[in-house]
Amino acid sequence: MIAVEAVGKTYGSGEHALAALVDVSFAVREGEFVTLVGPSGCGKSTLLQILAGLVPASTGRVLINGRPVTGPSPDTIGVMFQDAWLLPWKTAVENVEFPLALRKVSAAERRKRALPLIDLVGLASFAHRYPDELSGGMRQRVAIARCLVQEPRVLLMDEPFAALDEQTRTRMGSELLQIWEKSGGTVVFVTHGLTEAIYLADTVFVMGTRPGRIIERITVPLPRPRTIDMIGSEAFGRLRNDIWHLIAEVRT
Amino acid sequence: MSGLRRRLMRLAMLALFLAIWEAAFRVGLLSPIIFASPSLIVSAAIKDGWTFLLAFRITVFEIAVAILIAWTLGIAFGVVAGSLPVLARISAPVLSALIAVPLVVLYPVLIAWLGLGPASKVVFGVVSGIFQIALNTMIGVREINRGYATMAAAMGANRRQIMFQVMAPLALPAIVSGLRLGTALIVIGVVLSEMLGSTDGIGFWISYHRALFNTGQVYLGILLALLIAGLANAALSLVERFYARRTVDQPVP
Numbered sequence: 001m002i003a004v005e006a007v008g009k010t011y012g013s014g015e016h017a018l019a020a021l022v023d024v025s026f027a028v029r030e031g032e033f034v035t036l037v038g039p040s041g042c043g044k045s046t047l048l049q050i051l052a053g054l055v056p057a058s059t060g061r062v063l064i065n066g067r068p069v070t071g072p073s074p075d076t077i078g079v080m081f082q083d084a085w086l087l088p089w090k091t092a093v094e095n096v097e098f099p100l101a102l103r104k105v106s107a108a109e110r111r112k113r114a115l116p117l118i119d120l121v122g123l124a125s126f127a128h129r130y131p132d133e134l135s136g137g138m139r140q141r142v143a144i145a146r147c148l149v150q151e152p153r154v155l156l157m158d159e160p161f162a163a164l165d166e167q168t169r170t171r172m173g174s175e176l177l178q179i180w181e182k183s184g185g186t187v188v189f190v191t192h193g194l195t196e197a198i199y200l201a202d203t204v205f206v207m208g209t210r211p212g213r214i215i216e217r218i219t220v221p222l223p224r225p226r227t228i229d230m231i232g233s234e235a236f237g238r239l240r241n242d243i244w245h246l247i248a249e250v251r252t
Numbered sequence: 253m254s255g256l257r258r259r260l261m262r263l264a265m266l267a268l269f270l271a272i273w274e275a276a277f278r279v280g281l282l283s284p285i286i287f288a289s290p291s292l293i294v295s296a297a298i299k300d301g302w303t304f305l306l307a308f309r310i311t312v313f314e315i316a317v318a319i320l321i322a323w324t325l326g327i328a329f330g331v332v333a334g335s336l337p338v339l340a341r342i343s344a345p346v347l348s349a350l351i352a353v354p355l356v357v358l359y360p361v362l363i364a365w366l367g368l369g370p371a372s373k374v375v376f377g378v379v380s381g382i383f384q385i386a387l388n389t390m391i392g393v394r395e396i397n398r399g400y401a402t403m404a405a406a407m408g409a410n411r412r413q414i415m416f417q418v419m420a421p422l423a424l425p426a427i428v429s430g431l432r433l434g435t436a437l438i439v440i441g442v443v444l445s446e447m448l449g450s451t452d453g454i455g456f457w458i459s460y461h462r463a464l465f466n467t468g469q470v471y472l473g474i475l476l477a478l479l480i481a482g483l484a485n486a487a488l489s490l491v492e493r494f495y496a497r498r499t500v501d502q503p504v505p
Contacts, residue, residue, distance in 0.1 A: 052406055054402060054405060054406060072405055072406050072407075072408055073408075074406065074407050074408035075408070077406075078406075079403075079406035079407075081399065081402070081403065083399055085397075085399050085400050085402075085403035087400075087418065087421070087422075088422075089421060098407065099407040099408060102404075102407060102408055102409050102413055102417070103408065146407070150407070150408075
């Protein structure tokens with residue numbers, strides 16, 4: 001379980017101080033899929049980095065399974081970014097092994113754990129290719145596998161599919177849901193795409209800007225497993241419209 | 253067949269070149285005071301070959317030790333400084349200044365500290381090349397996108413692992429170009445310091461025989477110095493080829 005308690009983040013000090021996040025509080029259940037959606041500059045990426053322990057909060061605190069976050073904890077939390085940041089001199093499977101190599105896991109053990117994950121993300125025939133031989137979507141699949149190799153209970157994803165074309169983005173979303181339903185972890189997923197935010201989530205947190213804060217918590221009533229067809233349904237459209245108005249009203 | 257003929261042609265060209273060179277001395281076109289004829293160099297090699305071979309060994313040893321120290325410390329400092337913005341801001345202008353300063357003015361001081369033996373040559377070789385290597389490495393590491401470091405930190409990499417398992421390999425192209433420049437400076441530094449004040453080494457024997465107008469020996473020394481530069485370059489190409497296989501641009505089959 002994730003508990004965010006009155007988290008604030010200020011950059012700089014004095015009259016140049018910039019409040020990126022103010023008084024953000026929310027809770028995420030074990031096994032819940034949460035999306036954070038909002039306009040650019042609402043601090044959603046900053047919030048995710050605070051959850052990941054990569055950036056310290058200025059005020060408040062984050063608890064994951066009751067323990068305050070003070071730094072990265074890769075055995076509990078897997079993090080994904082918009083870019084996969086694969087190491088270019090390592091093959092796909094070697095990149096998946098890298099977090100284990102950092103912790104001195106033996107080569108044989110690493111391979112044994114990495115290969116099934118390469119399979120899981122559908123890259124079995126690309127396991128020994130280098131990153132520049134892979135498409136953008138394939139590279140993010142490698143990044144997903146690399147997250148999962150540490151068997152984290154929480155996945156934090158910062159617009160992981162934003163750089164992909166629309167078809168690939170939708171397909172990656174569906175595959176992520178399948179993986180999540182199988183593994184049963186908790187996911188916090190940052191996006192600026194409303195469709196993606198609704199399609200993936202149990203709960204959508206809508207964020208506003210200047211200063212960054214949470215303006216609404218929306219429970220998505222769609223059943224699981226989700227299908228692409230749901231995106232065209234009336235209920236989906238109404239939800240999308242509601243969120244759109246929330247964001248637009250706060251802005252004006 | 254044509255390969256053999258080409259090789260024979262090359263040998264013939266070389267023989268012709270040597271013959272013209274030798275002839276220019278015999279007819280008095282070139283003075284043996286300023287330039288050595290092939291026969292002079294050969295007779296110098298016969299007379300002092302052993303001395304020069306020992307000197308060659310000493311110089312190669314000094315350069316090898318200087319390279320080992322300058323590469324290790326230069327790369328290590330550059331990677332650390334490139335990863336820490338504060339240290340990078342302080343050391344960039346200092347390193348640039350140290351590269352521009354004629355470090356040879358330090359040499360008399362080094363002799364006073366370390367004597368005329370190999371130690372002062374090694375240290376002078378190191379200071380000749382290390383700043384270039386450190387600066388290039390630092391700039392290379394600084395230009396790597398911080399996203400890699402953030403990613404590695406999220407995966408649980410500690411500072412040292414981020415620096416040496418992620419940032420340094422990513423910066424390899426810049427590091428290797430620094431090694432190219434720095435290694436050339438090391439070779440120059442060691443040979444130069446032998447010429448300025450020492451008791452042995454190729455540089456020492458070149459200036460010794462220069463003083464005695466033994467032109468043949470001088471040119472024998474110059475040829476050996478060129479050979480050393482060639483060896484250093486070959487060693488560098490090996491390093492380059494070794495890393496090219498594991499660095500950024502993998503060929504698409």
